[in-house]
Structure formats: C-alpha cells, structure tokens
Amino acid sequence: MTVLTRGAYAAPGTSLNFKTGNWRSTEKPVHIHAKAPCHAACPAGEDQQAWFAKMQEGHAQEAWLNLVTANPLPAVTGRVCPHPCETACNRAAIDGALAIHNVERWLGDEAIARGWEYPVDAPAPDAPAVAVIGAGPGGLSAAYHCLRRGLKAEIFEALPEAGGLLRSGIPRTRLPRETLNAEIERLLALPGITLRLHTRLGRDVSLDELNQSHAAVLLAPGCQESKHWDVQGAVPSDLHEGLALLREFMDHGAFPEARNVVVHGGGNTAVDLCRLMKRAGSEHVTLITASGLPGPGTDPDDIINVVPRELEEALEEGIEILDHATVNRLIMKGSKVTGVEVVSLKKEPGSDGRKRRVSFEGTERVLPADMVIPCIGERVDPEGLNHLLDGNYFWPGTPWGKLEDGVYGIGDARGDRGTVAGAIGDGAKAAEAAATYIAGGQDPQLDTREEMPAAGLNPVYYALSPRAEPPKVPPDARDFGTEIEGDIGRDAAMAEAQRCLSCGNCLACDNCWTLCPDNAVIKTQELASDGSHYLFDLDYCKGCGLCAHECPTGYIQMVPETA
Amino acid sequence: MQDQARLAELRQKFGREPAAPTEPRPGERTPREAQPRFRGLESGHRACQGCGEALAARLVMESAGPDVMVANATGCLEVFTTPWPQSAWRVPWIHSLFENSAAVASGMEAAMKAKGKNTKVLAFGGDGGTYDIGFQALSGMLERYHNILYVCYDNEAYMNTGIQRSSSTPHAATTTTSPAGKERMGKRHLKKDLLSIIAAHHIPYAASASVAYPQDLQRKVRYAMGIDGPTFLVVHSPCPLGWRHASALTIEVARKAVECGLFPLVELERGAVTNIMPIRQVRPVTDYLKLQGRFAHLTRDGDPRAQEERDHLQALADYNIQVFGLAGDGDDPADTAGVTTVGRGGPLAGRAS
Incomplete structure (x- = not known):
C-alpha cells in the first residue's frame, strides 16, 4: 500500500x-x-402464547400439538372454559382480549376433523400402571398425561359412559354430544389407556386393592352429592337440587312445570339452569347470587364465577339477576313455596381478615315463586374415600394434589377447584408427580418464572385490530339441542392469532x-x-x-x- | 490414494468439498461476520450510550453500502468513529475539515468519474457542518450537480464541542450558548428550514427521515442511491447527552418529534413535495418536550413564559401539519403507526400480505 x-x-x-x-x-x-399472562392464568397449564406463535407462523397442526402437551381436550374446553386467559390478556387494555377460546375450539375441532394424532407413544409393555378413579375431564387428563410420561393408565368409572360432569352437567347448547364423544373416543383409543366402566370405588374396587395392584392412584371422583340446603330450617317438600335437575333434564328432556322460578347460587350450573328453564317456558326466572356482576366497580374476587359470555347471553334471554343478595326466608303455603324473601348482602372483610357475608337490614323484599332451586354446589361422595376427605372435599395443599404416598386428588373433588380446565391441569400435575414418585424422586419443580405485565410491553409496535366475533344463534331462536356459539373458521382463527402480542417471548x-x-x-x-x-x-x-x-x-x- | 483419504476426511469435517483458499468458509465465520446485512459502520466506535447519530449512520451504511465512499465533516460522527489508529468504517472514508465535506465529496466523485467507476460517493455531516459551517460548500455541490448523496445527521446543536446552539437548534431549546434563565427561555430564534433551501436548488431528491422509522429511512436511502445526481437526506437523530434524556429513550423521543409535527417527514423532488409520512394520531408537543431536559424550563407549571413558549412550539408544529398536510386520514400502512408495526419475523412494512 x-x-x-x-x-x-x-x-x-x-x-x-x-x-x-x-x-x-x-x-x-x-x-x-417471562410467562405470558394467559399462560399464568390458565388452570390447565396451557401456554397460549406458544401455540399462537405456531399459528402466526402458519402452522395450525403444530399449534394443536403444542396445545395438547397440556390439555388433551381443546374442543371441550374451547366451549366450556370460563377462559381466565382472556381476562388476563394484556391486549384487553388495548383493543380487546384475544378470542382465545374460539381459536382453541377451532383447533380442537380441526384436529378431530383431520384426525391429527396425539403426540404420545405406546408405553412399554412392562411400564408401571396407574389407577385413575373417574373418567371425567380430570381423570381423562390424568390418564393421558400418564401416557405422555411412559406409564399405563387404567380408568375406573362408575357410570356406563366416560365424560363425567361434561356429559351430565353441561347442556348441549354449550357442548354438543358429538364433539364430546369424538374427543373422548380419540383420547380413549390411545394405546395404554384401559377404561373399566360400571366400576364404582368402594363397591366394586377399594382404594387398598388399587394401592396394591397399581404403582399410583389418581383420584378424580368429582362431586356427586348435593349439599344440604335449607332456609332457617325450612325446606319445600318438592325440592329439586340444581345439578340433579339438570341431569334429569338431560336424560329425559323435561322440567317440572313452574311459572316463577328462583335459582339460588352463583355458578355455571345455576346460569345454565336459569336459561334452560326460561326456554322451557317459565315466565320469570330470577337468579339470586351473593356475588357481584362484572363491571368497572366490582372487585375481581367478588365477580360471579360464570363464563362471561354465558352471563351476557343469559341477560339477553331475559334472565333476571339479583346480585349481592340472598334468600332470607321461604314463604310457604303448607309445604309448598309461594314466594321468597330476599335481602341484600355483601361480602365484607371481617376482623380476622376473612370475608364474611353481611346482610343489610331494611332491604328485605318478597318475590313470588313456585319453585326454588338451590345451586350451591356439591360434595364428594365419601364412599371408599372417607379417610382422605377433610369435610366435603380433598384439601391436598400442594399443586400436585398429594394426599398420601402415591395417592393424588384431582379436579372438583379438591375444595379449591371448580372448573374443567382446573381438573385438566390437576390431571397433568398429578401424573407428573406420580411419575417422579414411581421413579423414586421428590415432587417436581414448579415453574416460578415472572409474569409479563402490560406495562412491560411497548404497544407502539402493534397494529390495532378488533377481536374476532363468532356467529351466535339469536336469543329467540335458541333451543335445547343447537349449540349457541358457532365456529369462527380457519381464516378468522389464523387472523386472530396474529393479534397475539407474544408477551414475554x-x-x-x-x-x-x-x-x-x-x-x-x-x-x-x-x-x-x-x-x-x-x-x-x-x-x-x-x-x-x-x-x-x-x-x-x-x-x-x-x-x-x-x- | 492418500489424497482420497484426505478428501474423505475433509468432507467429514466440512460436509462438502473443501473450499478454495479465497472462498469464505461458512464454518469459520463468526456470528458477527455472518450477519445478513452490510456492516459499513462497525462496533467499537466511541459514541455515547443510546447515540441517535451512530444508529442513523449505521442504518444509512447498511442500505447504501458496500460500493460507496464517504466524505465526513468534522463533528461527533467523525470523532467517535475514527480515534486514530482505529476506524469503525469498512468503506473508504475521508475526513478533511468542518466546512468542506461537500467539496471533498465533489472531488471524490470527479475522481471516480475520471476512473470510469460507478462507486457512489456519500457526504456526511452533522447539523453544524451542514446548516451552518459547510453550507456554502453544500450549496455548490448541489449546484454543480455532482452524483452524491449528502446525509445530514441532525441532532440540533454542536454536541461534539459541548452543546452550543446551531441554526438547527429548535426554538426555545436550552444549550450552553442559549441557556434558559431570567432573560430568555432558551434559543430565541427559529430552526432553519434547510430542506426548503436545499429544494430550491431544484435537485432530484431531498428528504427528511428519522431514526424512529428505520424502514422509512432506509427506503429513502435506497431511493436516493438510485438517482444519478445530487440528493439530500436530513435524519433526525436524538442526542441523549445534549437533549438530556435517558439513553434508552432515543427512539421514543425521535418518534414523538414526528408524531407531534415538529419534525415532519417529507420527500421533495425537483423542489415539489411528492410524499409525506402521515401522522395517524397527532399528539401534543408537550408529549415530546417533557421527555427532554433541554425543554425542562417549558414544562414548569405556573410560569407564563413557559406557557407562551409551549404554545409557540405547538403553533410551529400545527403550521408544519397544515403546510405539509401531515394529519392522517384513516389507517394507512405507510403512516407513523403503520410503518412501525411488527409481526412475528420482522416489520410488517413492505411485507406481502
């Protein structure tokens, strides 16, 4: 140079x-x-952000494969889940939460229609077998996750069909039987799952026997027994308890006649029942709940525990809801109800830090009623499980649900649960804990990553786009057999996935x-x-x-x- | 036989025929060397943390290079990229004086022409070297119609020498030579409308860009590179030191300058406005001012002078919005919100839907 x-x-x-x-x-x-808030909020442990990412890349099947690593029943949960993921979604503050449940449902339906195979291998012939009590969502999820961890699963179900509460407690307008059957059949057809129907714990098989014959026992019995309900000692002679009434209706297709119905409770069963009774011809259906309705002024802990869109649909259909109220007195003529006295109440913080219900004097009013239906929840049938129950439920105290060495409690039977997704998540966790127990290890580690708040994002870089709205049957055309919320279809599902903010990833x-x-x-x-x-x-x-x-x-x- | 064994061994190692000595071998490239973009301005330069000018120069070099030469005026960019005996540049680069980068570039262009080469010449300067000191050389370069892209990195004061006001410093900004105090609320005069002066030279292309919109900036560079004649680009480049904002806010400050209308992004061809970047949601100038220490005296409550200067700056922004028609009309993929939109795998701007 x-x-x-x-x-x-x-x-x-x-x-x-x-x-x-x-x-x-x-x-x-x-x-x-960091965890996306949808993932952190999901009782089933799905990572919605991860499967939306696959959809953003255009791979629907990979998205489904990722989804079913946590939840084997997306076509079901896409329809019945109260989707806390959408409540937690960081996009809610921008232009509306993602329609996660619609996309999940579309993926689940697509998997059934196209026969996508679950990502599990047949367990080895000499793999240890785990006993699962109950073929509801929790039991099915537990069996599936046992398979994913190389174990065999044997499910014991008292009833003649698998499905549990999904079959007996959720109306067809929310969950068509074809979808439920298709998804359950696909799951039960997996190699390594054996289903024993008509086999009741305590009658046909005992916990001790199962402990002997199986490497671990996962208990997902659900809640079958109605809790006792009375108002100051009064009980009408023709009392129908909510879930029993719903089951009866789904078996026989008819309700007892009533013009003025009062439903006392605050869950999905209560709302389902209100809507079905109204559709069946009752003139006035009133829901009395101690919780509040969703709104800007309502404390999140105080909101009625119902799928938000179900609540909206119920109001559309003319169900009257008395929030922050309870039944104070039954007005009886002989042993028949003619009305109820309602009083306003609220859950106020007590001196011991726990919420207590305070009813307000001077707010009493009388509603005419010829039927009062309590929907205040159910308890575990104690047969064969007595020594494991604490009161009405299991209270294992850990996410893994451990009750004894090698025995785990799952789903609604746990006192701190109450959703299908929660049962599915419990099944996965209990299967994981059982697998480590069988292998001789300690409880597995929990994912303790931080959650990504909306304040951690930079919203400048996201385009605004409105949330996808699924087709719906209008209120006056709703019947007992047709699903109310429709399918959003492939294009809308893929477009909705593009709205995902990818929080934390x-x-x-x-x-x-x-x-x-x-x-x-x-x-x-x-x-x-x-x-x-x-x-x-x-x-x-x-x-x-x-x-x-x-x-x-x-x-x-x-x-x-x-x- | 031995050769065959050796060949097999090499194939095993590299998975293909052994490369010729001159051929770059993929296995030996570092991740830095393997980046899918031209690294005209390399790391190791001495710009401050969050320097808008370093970012702007890097973005310009990426879309201009590699077949370019640079003439650089005195200023931050010259100082921080070339602390002798090192250079951050990976293209031929010349520094002579503060006032003559356009003249030096003119000579370089003439030399390339004489040698029959097509290498494009770029001239870089800060706002001091462009609006003030190098202005007559720049005017001459434009008038003589040299095939040069002149890029002005506008950080609105003489930052290199200690934040003295330039003719590009916006009205009411405080600098060491226009301090805010009892007598004055920062700079008394207005920011020079350089782009109109440049456009009056009737050159093929003159445009303003901002580091907050890198895709738009790089599109303008590529467009100018394709023109055989003088072209001019002024890039709004925040200076965390001189503007007194956190180093992480460089892009946010630049974005707000555009969104409030104080720094309009426009393109002029032969003196006529041919394109603007519409503002989807016009924001008040205070959103821009309150991020920066140089305007801190304007955001004091209860001071009537501060109120007056804020309103003055708002009026200047409104004037720009009106004159250039910057207010957006519905969602546009090319407006201030549309060009920044990203999706999985990169920016959405320019992506086939």
Missing part, C-alpha cells in the same frame, strides 16, 4: 479492537422469557437488531441457546437500554451487571 505522507489512515473496522463493553455502568440487556421482529446504535445485537440463523435468533455481544454493548425499551414483548430486560 502507498504510504501516505500527510494525514493518517486506519485499516477498516479496526475499532473492533476497542471493547466498549466496559462502558456499561450498571445494567446489561438479557433475554428473559421473542417475536423475532428485528427491533433490537435494527435499533442498536453499537451493532452489539447479532442476528443468528441458528436458534440461540435461549430460543431466540439474537445474541448480545457484551464486548461492545454500552448498556444504553434502547433494545429493552423498544422490545415490543418485554423479552429484553435490563438487569444489574452482577446478575
């Missing part, structure tokens, strides 16, 4: 010899895969790579060890924090240098 006589020159790119990384004073950027949007003034973010073709396509070159990163600030999903966070 010609030597310059004046001035100076430097070889290209030699500044790389100067490591500006030591300019960082306090913080460095790291990739932190890399969107591969290139923002960090494009916006680093120091060229210290490196894009890689291969996946980096943390699952993204970007590396921080800390030799040159000056720690300005620009990448973290402009990361749409909060996947990049600034942490103290020493960490």
